[in-house]
Amino acid sequence: MWESNVRKVVPYVPGEQPKISKLIKLNTNENPYPPSPRVSERLSNLNVSDFRKYPAPDCEILREALAKKYNLETDNVFVGVGSDDVLAVAFLTYFNSKKPILFPDVTYSFYDVWADTFNIPYETIPLNEDFSINPGDYFKENGGVVIANPNAPTGLYLGIDGIEAVLAANPDSVVIVDEAYIDFGGESALKFIDKYENLLVVQTFSKSRSMAGMRIGFAMGCKKIIKYLSDVKFSINSYTMNMPSLELGVLAVEDDEYFVSCCKKVISTREWTKGELARLGFTFPDSMTNFIFVKYNGDKSRDHIAAELRKRGIIVRCFNSDRTKEYMRISIGTDDEMKTLISALEEILYA
Numbered sequence: 308m309w310e311s312n313v314r315k316v317v318p319y320v321p322g323e324q325p326k327i328s329k330l331i332k333l334n335t336n337e338n339p340y341p342p343s344p345r346v347s348e349r350l351s352n353l354n355v356s357d358f359r360k361y362p363a364p365d366c367e368i369l370r371e372a373l374a375k376k377y378n379l380e381t382d383n384v385f386v387g388v389g390s391d392d393v394l395a396v397a398f399l400t401y402f403n404s405k406k407p408i409l410f411p412d413v414t415y416s417f418y419d420v421w422a423d424t425f426n427i428p429y430e431t432i433p434l435n436e437d438f439s440i441n442p443g444d445y446f447k448e449n450g451g452v453v454i455a456n457p458n459a460p461t462g463l464y465l466g467i468d469g470i471e472a473v474l475a476a477n478p479d480s481v482v483i484v485d486e487a488y489i490d491f492g493g494e495s496a497l498k499f500i501d502k503y504e505n506l507l508v509v510q511t512f513s514k515s516r517s518m519a520g521m522r523i524g525f526a527m528g529c530k531k532i533i534k535y536l537s538d539v540k541f542s543i544n545s546y547t548m549n550m551p552s553l554e555l556g557v558l559a560v561e562d563d564e565y566f567v568s569c570c571k572k573v574i575s576t577r578e579w580t581k582g583e584l585a586r587l588g589f590t591f592p593d594s595m596t597n598f599i600f601v602k603y604n605g606d607k608s609r610d611h612i613a614a615e616l617r618k619r620g621i622i623v624r625c626f627n628s629d630r631t632k633e634y635m636r637i638s639i640g641t642d643d644e645m646k647t648l649i650s651a652l653e654e655i656l657y658a
């Protein structure tokens with residue numbers, strides 16, 4: 308009967324990482340460009356003998372580098388093993404009420420999984436018909452609010468005034484703004500952290516900083532809110548970040564010029580891809596991310612198109628809720644990859 312006492316969960320299912328080489332992988336929003344050259348240089352100089360020792364539990368060098376980049380103090384910054392780790396610890400830390408936390412019905416599909424895992428009650432708020440967020444829907448009693456901005460998988464960005472309205476209406480709960488895609492064109496809510504103590508801004512190295520494989524995420528907020536997060540982290544695992552992630556993460560943050568140029572390339576490829584997809588008869592919310600959430604309005608089904616792309620070595624991500632089952636999420640790759648995608652689509656749709 309031991310199983311009756313087990314915590315039973317339905318886990319999040321991440322996009323696949325196939326072992327096939329030469330694939331055009333447009334399914335998990337990874338960056339098509341490598342990290343800063345400073346990262347590989349530092350990697351070749353890492354002293355393996357230092358692996359004997361535990362890494363720094365306070366992750367200070369990386370928090371300091373991020374603080375410098377964003378004009379903050381080190382104690383305004385928390386780092387974790389990808390933003391998934393940061394968000395999980397944040398849910399556990401801040402959502403300790405019997406009132407439901409609120410997040411959109413179409414959003415990052417890990418939020419309900421963490422809520423279920425930690426027994427946090429939640430209520431999903433339907434997005435508008437066009438997938439936009441109506442800030443006014445979050446002006447009601449709750450145990451916390453989580454908004455991905457830009458939202459995933461829709462790609463839509465909610466103006467910073469909308470975020471501020473949600474913050475101002477919720478002084479009694481923590482508002483987490485998940486900014487995994489903010490570097491692709493939106494304005495961060497970071498400027499509100501002095502004004503609203505209840506704000507936690509979460510970002511990641513996985514998309515705009517080309518380091519999904521290193522697993523680095525971070526959160527920024529007032530010192531008090533960061534202290535609560537840090538206390539919970541130190542109550543679970545002191546040594547979350549490994550030594551290479553800390554060292555290489557610093558180098559990636561410091562090379563701002565390289566980072567900005569990669570983001571610009573992705574944005575320009577995205578805008579070109581939007582034009583091409585529209586020409587082929589796809590409609591999509593206007594993306595401010597490194598992916599486009601598309602629906603085909605002709606006589607071919609989403610599943611047919613995705614399967615045909617796959618036969619041609621191109622993989623995209625499909626979700627299957629009532630509101631997302633006709634859409635494909637296509638990550639932005641290099642210019643060449645997107646050209647290949649468009650030719651493949653032309654073949655599939657018009658052959």
Ligand SMILES: *Cc1c(COP(=O)(O)O)cnc(C)c1O
Nearest residue numbers: 389390391415459487511513524
């Ligand atoms: C990718 C993503 C994350 C998680 O990223 P990590 O790789 O864990 O840093 C979190 N939130 C959203 C909305 C994402 O798309």
